[in-house]
Amino acid sequence: MALRDQFTEQLKTAMKAGDAPRVSTLRMILAKLKDTDIAARPALDKVPDEQIVAMLRTMTKSRRESVELYKQGKRDDLVAKEEAEIAVIEAFLPQQMDAAATEAAVVAAIAETGAASIKDMGKVMAALKAKHAATLDMARVGPVVKAKLGG
Numbered sequence: 001m002a003l004r005d006q007f008t009e010q011l012k013t014a015m016k017a018g019d020a021p022r023v024s025t026l027r028m029i030l031a032k033l034k035d036t037d038i039a040a041r042p043a044l045d046k047v048p049d050e051q052i053v054a055m056l057r058t059m060t061k062s063r064r065e066s067v068e069l070y071k072q073g074k075r076d077d078l079v080a081k082e083e084a085e086i087a088v089i090e091a092f093l094p095q096q097m098d099a100a101a102t103e104a105a106v107v108a109a110i111a112e113t114g115a116a117s118i119k120d121m122g123k124v125m126a127a128l129k130a131k132h133a134a135t136l137d138m139a140r141v142g143p144v145v146k147a148k149l150g151g
Contacts, residue, residue, distance in 0.1 A: 003052045003092060004033065021081070024087040032059060053134055055095060060089050094134045105132055106144050118149045 007030055014022040019092040019116050033047075047055075047115060063082045097105065108137050109127040113120065124145050 003049050004053060006092060022088055025085045043095065056089050056093055060086055061116055097135050097148055102136065102141060102144060104140065106148055110148055115149060118146065121145055
C-alpha cells in the first residue's frame with residue numbers, strides 16, 4: 001500500500017477510535033502532503049513515495065528542534081505534544097540502519113568510490129544517498145564518513 005493511502009486509512013481508523021491527537025497529526029501530514037503536491041504540480045501530479053519520505057523526515061526534524069526549544073523553556077506540555085507527533089510521523093518512515101549496518105555501508109561506499117581522503121567525502125556521501133537514502137539519516141552518517149576518511 002502506498003504511503004499516501006496509508007495516511008488516509010490511518011486517519012479513518014484514528015477518527016473511529018476517537019484518538020484526537022493522532023487525528024490531528026495525520027491531518028497535518030495530509031495537509032503538508034497536499035502542499036508538496038501543489039509545489040511539484042507543473043512536473044508531477046502527485047509526488048512519489050521517496051519525496052513523501054523526505055517530507056516526513058523534514059517534519060520529524062523540525063519537531064525535534066521544537067522539542068529542544070520547549071525543553072529549554074520548561075514547557076513540558078508542548079514537549080509531550082511534539083514527541084507524540086514525532087511518534088506518529090516516524091511510524092510511516094522506513095526502519096533506520098543500526099550503527100553496525102551504517103558503518104558497513106560507509107566502508108562499502110568508500111571502497112566503491114575509491115575515496116582516499118577527506119576531500120572525497122562528497123563522493124562517498126553521494127554514493128550513500130543514492131543507495132541508502134531511505135534507511136540512512138545523512139546527518140548522522142556524516143561524522144562516520146569523516147572519521148573513516150581520517151578527518
